[in-house]
Amino acid sequence: MNRTRVVVIGAGIIGAACARELAVAGFDVLVLDRAGAAAATTSHGEGNILVSDKGPGPELELAQLSRQLWPEVLAAVRENSDDPAGGAEVVAGVEWDPKGGIVVATTAEGAEGLRRFADTQRAAGVRAEAMDSDALTAAEPFLTERRTAAVYYPDDAQVQPAGAATALLADALRAGARLRTGREVRGAVVRGGRLTALRTADGPVAADVFVNAAGPWSGEVARRLGVPLDIRPRRGEVLVTTPLPPTVFHKVYDADYVGAVGSGAGDLQTSAVVESTRAGSVLLGSSRRRVGFDDRLRPEVLSAIAAKALRLFPSLAGVHVMRAYGGFRPYVPDHLPVIGADPRLPGLWHATGHEGAGIGLSVGTARLVREMLMGSQTSIDASPFRVDRPAALGTDTDAPDVSEEES
Incomplete structure (x- = not known):
């Protein structure tokens, strides 16, 4: 056949x-x-x-x-895999990490928007758990104290x-x-x-x-x-720090991230997205801009990403960035x-x-x-x-x- x-x-x-x-x-x-x-x-x-x-x-x-x-x-x-050890090695390279995500608001307006958004998600079957200040501190001890609301999403995960x-x-x-x-x-x-x-x-x-x-x-x-x-291509950049002692324990991003994802604007948009890798480096994002296939790294974009990340994690000030990279994402209006x-x-x-x-x-x-x-x-x-x-x-x-x- x-x-x-x-x-x-x-x-x-x-x-x-x-x-x-x-x-x-x-x-x-x-x-x-x-x-x-x-x-x-x-x-x-x-x-x-x-x-x-x-x-x-x-x-x-x-x-x-x-x-x-x-x-x-x-x-x-x-x-x-015909070789169980080989199959395990391949899967280990995926670095599957169901660590969960935390969305943080740092303003009264952002807190109101985050709570409304989480309510609509719960109605659609998403696990979204409100966190009080003590729970947030226990989960992310290095997070800024200037926070007005936080929601934990246990189903967020990460791979390499x-x-x-x-x-x-x-x-x-x-x-x-x-x-x-x-x-x-x-x-x-x-x-x-x-x-x-x-x-x-x-x-x-x-x-x-x-x-x-x-x-x-x-x-x-x-x-x-x-x-x-x-x-259409939509470009984004990421900063990678040198390996650090345990500093960020979940994927943490500010409430502005959802708006940036859903926006169709062509000019630069940035929001704080901070997460660690198994190697100890911390990834700092994110940016979105439509520049065709222009692959040049722009210092002003990297600076804006770093500034917003520091608003969430002030302790990252002075940490060395060992590299930056960018890529194109397939965007539909x-x-x-x-x-x-x-x-x-x-x-x-x-x-x-x-x-x-x-x-x-x-x-x-x-x-x-x-x-x-x-x-x-x-x-x-x-x-x-x-x-x-x-x-x-x-x-x-x-x-x-x-x-x-x-x-």
Whole structure:
């Protein structure tokens, strides 16, 4: 019996998760990436798996599904390994840490907004626990005393993003998937109105189904395939301190973070996001700005990030920053991912547009892709992520490199 051939475009966390889900389900999977596995957006993130920053709606439902799946997927990765010790080593590299998150307000207005937001989340099934001052001090002894409210989210977690993508991809390869790097999509081969192959410098790559999981470059990939998609890069930066004694015990961010995530503004936005890693370094974020693919680090952006982090953790003053990095996130104007079949070009599917939440949402996205490809009932309603909604459709009219071939 011939297996359905699937080409996944992109070997970041979304592509790796989709490849794994499909390969384990029995599809014949090939992953293509123009560079290397987890080499771009995935390796330039913090590894957040959050429910705390999402209000009621489809993205929160996807986050809740993903949060449920992450421990199950990691357990399966370990069990699937022919070498249990090797599987354990791969999972250890993921650095799964369900440490919980704390959102802190430092003004009366921020406290009121945080309480209202948490109330709406509880109604949607999110565990959100109000913390009094004593509980907050016990949880984060180095946190500023200038706080007006705090909410604890026990289901927030963190992974090492490149390690997580590597683990998912390794499990996909174990299940029979193949990986080809250095393969850039140049255009499409269309036969009878259906996408049948990708044009690359090394020749056409044929399949039955193609999944566009190219992150911030998904819009350009879609354009080259002849179907505009409004995916834009949105840049963020992170500061990394030298290793410290235990200082930050949860993911801690100020109440402004939720507003920054949900904003569509193109100019610089920053909010304090502070968390430690297992190596002892502290990650300081976050920023959001739309600057195209300009990858230059801006001192004023890094300075703004540091200043807001110090408002939450004054004890970090004088701590050395050993490096800074930035990356691009796939932004959609309505802040929802694009997941599913493209009705304009049969054979093409998309799994993109997660912006800064791709690590957390990856396994849930992959589950939806597999369920829809197999014609199964989806774990959650996937219609809000449909490709043909107005916010996801682009307006680029440049002629793409598409060849129509007769069957």
